[in-house]
Amino acid sequence: MKISKYLSVGILSLAVAASTQADTVVHITGSTAFRAGTTTSIENIMGGAGNFKAAFAGTTGDEKGATYVVLQGNVASVPAAGLVTVKCTWTGSTGGIKTVVQNIDITQTTAPNGWMSITNLPGTNTVVGVASPSYALDTGTFPGETLKADVTMEDSLQSSTGFTTTTLTETQVGVIPFEWVANNGSPAALNNITPLLAQALLSGGMPLSQFTGNPADAVAVYAMGRDFDSGTRLSCLAETGVGVFGSVQHIFPTITGTAGAAGSNISELRLWPQATVLGQLFLVGQSGFAGGGALADALATPGSPTAATPANPPAQALQFGPGHLIGYLGRNDASRAVKTTSIASNTAHRLKWNGVADWNEPILANGNPTSYNDAAIQEGLYSAWEYEWLAYRQTYTGNGKAVADKIALDILNTTASVAGLKISTMNVSKPVEGGLITHL
Numbered sequence: 001m002k003i004s005k006y007l008s009v010g011i012l013s014l015a016v017a018a019s020t021q022a023d024t025v026v027h028i029t030g031s032t033a034f035r036a037g038t039t040t041s042i043e044n045i046m047g048g049a050g051n052f053k054a055a056f057a058g059t060t061g062d063e064k065g066a067t068y069v070v071l072q073g074n075v076a077s078v079p080a081a082g083l084v085t086v087k088c089t090w091t092g093s094t095g096g097i098k099t100v101v102q103n104i105d106i107t108q109t110t111a112p113n114g115w116m117s118i119t120n121l122p123g124t125n126t127v128v129g130v131a132s133p134s135y136a137l138d139t140g141t142f143p144g145e146t147l148k149a150d151v152t153m154e155d156s157l158q159s160s161t162g163f164t165t166t167t168l169t170e171t172q173v174g175v176i177p178f179e180w181v182a183n184n185g186s187p188a189a190l191n192n193i194t195p196l197l198a199q200a201l202l203s204g205g206m207p208l209s210q211f212t213g214n215p216a217d218a219v220a221v222y223a224m225g226r227d228f229d230s231g232t233r234l235s236c237l238a239e240t241g242v243g244v245f246g247s248v249q250h251i252f253p254t255i256t257g258t259a260g261a262a263g264s265n266i267s268e269l270r271l272w273p274q275a276t277v278l279g280q281l282f283l284v285g286q287s288g289f290a291g292g293g294a295l296a297d298a299l300a301t302p303g304s305p306t307a308a309t310p311a312n313p314p315a316q317a318l319q320f321g322p323g324h325l326i327g328y329l330g331r332n333d334a335s336r337a338v339k340t341t342s343i344a345s346n347t348a349h350r351l352k353w354n355g356v357a358d359w360n361e362p363i364l365a366n367g368n369p370t371s372y373n374d375a376a377i378q379e380g381l382y383s384a385w386e387y388e389w390l391a392y393r394q395t396y397t398g399n400g401k402a403v404a405d406k407i408a409l410d411i412l413n414t415t416a417s418v419a420g421l422k423i424s425t426m427n428v429s430k431p432v433e434g435g436l437i438t439h440l
Helices: 002-020 035-045 093-101 195-202 231-240 292-299 331-337 374-378 398-419
Strands: 024-030 052-057 068-074 083-089 127-130 151-154 168-182 220-224 251-256 265-271 275-277 280-282 323-330 349-353 359-363 369-372 385-393
Touching: 024 093, 024 398, 035 068, 035 083, 035 398, 083 398, 093 151, 093 168, 093 231, 093 385, 168 231, 168 292, 168 331, 168 398, 195 220, 195 231, 220 251, 220 292, 231 323, 292 323, 292 331, 323 331, 331 398, 385 398
Parallel strands: 024 083, 024 151, 052 127, 220 323
Antiparallel strands: 052 068, 068 083, 151 385, 168 323, 168 349, 168 385, 251 265, 275 280, 359 369
């Protein structure tokens, strides 16, 4: 009896030990503007280059700028997690908050939906781009896997979004600056935007002369922007005084070729068509791009001053004819917009916000600065920034939560500077998006 009892206890102990070593999968969604920093931290906690394998959707760029990514490796600081798989589908900050709060499936405004399968991963510890990935759920490896997200990255507080029925655990991990970018072909004199100019721009556009003071500058200037999924949009509307739920008039560009690539061209401009985002109807002009990368590539594409502006349908017709375009982006996506590697004639450039630059001169050959004017943010002079948060439901527990907490800690201590600034470097704070900045 005693031997049988001891054997039973031993077998049970082995079973418990085995269960604690089970492989772990973490599903992350949310902010496209902060995806580079988050992905870098995932790789860091897996031991860095050569110690993990990853695949991303696409054959250009890398995993840090992709919408869909799957990474796999061991997290030494969470040994009980076993082999850790992290799947990322970046839908936008506000969209990520809604999907986690309401525990609903991940969806995109354009297909596909869901997570990249582990079948896309390479056989060795390298990173590969996949032209036609599989998005099948890996229920064989992770029984019961669904399209639901475990973790979301936020450019704004949950309380600012209206999706508050379930309170999330939010961990502040960094500071993300936002920048305004004038598109390819816009004149160098278009170099500054203020809150009042931004309000006029977002209400339907205006003549270039309102930016330059030169009455001869009669060509129009319009806004391109993000859809309601986006925390970048929320932050922009808060900072400009439009209000986080304020109305906008965004441009929809028809692009010949691949946006942001050599040979591409903007052939037509309209107001953005009516769309349903996060279950809400947005009338003509009120929606926008689903991701910051797509907006950046559109800003890098030439042709807007000579593009067609059809009168039909009348609701999408422009008030002033064709013209230049301005968009608002996170710092990494702004760098993508001004790049000159794909389009040699790219003249997209950053604008000062309220007379203050987010960058230092000189500008390099790739369109980006030698360094950023972080001191202006750290002291409160440049106000177009917000906090970044990692968040999950309060019921999220176990090895997945432990891995998520390690990601948050690595961002806080290491990679926040990939997309913005470390909180530890800030000498000012703000209580809410677009709020009053005060010195610490």
